[in-house]
Amino acid sequence: MPLIRSTLLRPLRCHPFTWCVTFLVGLAVFVIVAPGEYVDVPRRDSTTRWQEQSKANYQNVYDKRLKRLPDGRIAHVTVRAFEHGWPRPYLARFLVYQSSPTGAASREISAPLIQYQSPFRSWGGRRNLGVSWSNYDNWPLSADDWMLDPWSLALDVLVALAIVGVVGAATERWVRRRDGLLRFRLVDMLGAVAVAGVLLGWTMHHVRIQSVERQHAEPPFAPGFYSHQRAITTGQRYTGPDWLRRLVGSEYLLPWLHHVYYVALRPSENWRREFDLLPRLPYLEHVNMSRTAPAEVLATLERCPKLRILALPQLPHVPIPEKVGYSERALSVDDLPRLKQLQLTELELTGDAILARDVEPMVAIRSLRTLSLQNLSATPAEIDALRAKHPQVRIAATWYYDQWFYPTPPPGHDATVAEVKLGRQQNSLPSFRCAMNDK
Secondary structure (H helix, E strand, O other), X not given: OHHHHHHHHHHHHOOHHHHHHHHHHHHHHHHXXXXXEEEOHHHOOOOOHHHHHHHHHHHHHHHHXXXXXXXXXXXXEEEEEEEXXXXXXXXXXXXXXXXXXXOOEOOOOOXXXXXXXXXXXXXXXXXXXXXXHHOHHHOOOOOOEEEEOHHHHHHHHHHHHHHHHHHHHHHHXXXXXXXXXXXXXXXXXXXXXXHHHHHHHHHHHHHHHHHHHHHHOOOOOOOOOXXXXXXXXXXXXXXXXXXXXXXXXXXXXXXXXXXXXXXXXXXXXXXXXXXHHHHHOOOOOEEEEOOOOEOOHHHHHOOOOOOOEEEEEEOOOOOOOOOOOOOOEEOOXXXXXXXXXXXXXXXXXEOOOOEXXXXXXXXXXXXXXEEEEEOOEOOHHHHHHHHHHXXXXXXXXXXXXXXXXXXXXXXXXXXXXHHHHXXXXXXXXXXXXXXXXXX
């Protein structure tokens, strides 16, 4: 009994400095876990069960509040979703901002108490942005609908208690071993220098990456911007730790952690230099190529370890004249099998030189989840056969005619399919180059 009592009373005998450190760390963990973050649920890719359920609940909340007014108009409805929890979300709240027939809103969007100057003000965007945890709507104090995961809540609580407990125990041991707060040893100074060096090195690592990314960006390179320069377009987003963004309250307060994840390329005289930039972008996930591309670009893409989404240029069975292009052999259907070397989750193929048999190896990629096919030489029956054989991949096929894309082939499509199949059998389809030499 005395042993149990001494164990329970041990935290009460901790040094005041330990209590201060424990309180600050606990407050930081509470700010990370308790308040929620606004999530654009309809536009977010649903890659987990939680995200799929969240999107379904969001749609149900919207459909329930959607009402028609007596004059036939539809009342304006806005639904905002907030997710709470770290390292896993345990709560999703849905707030409804609905206008009545008289135009009055049922709920007003709250304003954050802490605001800072927006990096978007130079081009007419918002003048100020807010810190998320200073906003009333971000706290779990009200909701029109919600969903809760108790297992994730238990995990988040255990992680929070473990962090606070470890920091508190380490602080108390540090104070007791030195018989006072203001007594330092050489090892303490070396430890502080090491921690400062790691933080500085981590920051400079991201700054050096941004210096490479800005080679093709017009200044200013504000966080979250898309930059357009000549034949290359780059898009960036926050790539730092989720807990750090939650603790700070806004990803735009951490501009050195925004990196290029999206690149769109068009034909250019400097194409080799632009393609050589891709492997130097460590956070590159999405590449979009329009019009045409050299066949050797696939070797460059293989050196992009985080590449997950790829949109290839049009692969026609008749060469498309280009004003500006490449001197090397253009990408063709014969190069498609090389895509199996990439760990893609989404792939977009376009062009009537593509047959259903060319798509078969692409669907067999283990990591692939979405395949978009546009204007290919295949019948709806062949596409349905691929869907039945590979149900794990979502296959979307559309055909272009009358200036729009439709889910059914245009008139005369069967003749094009027959022409392409015959040309492939006789190996008579042209392989072509673009006229412009590399400068």
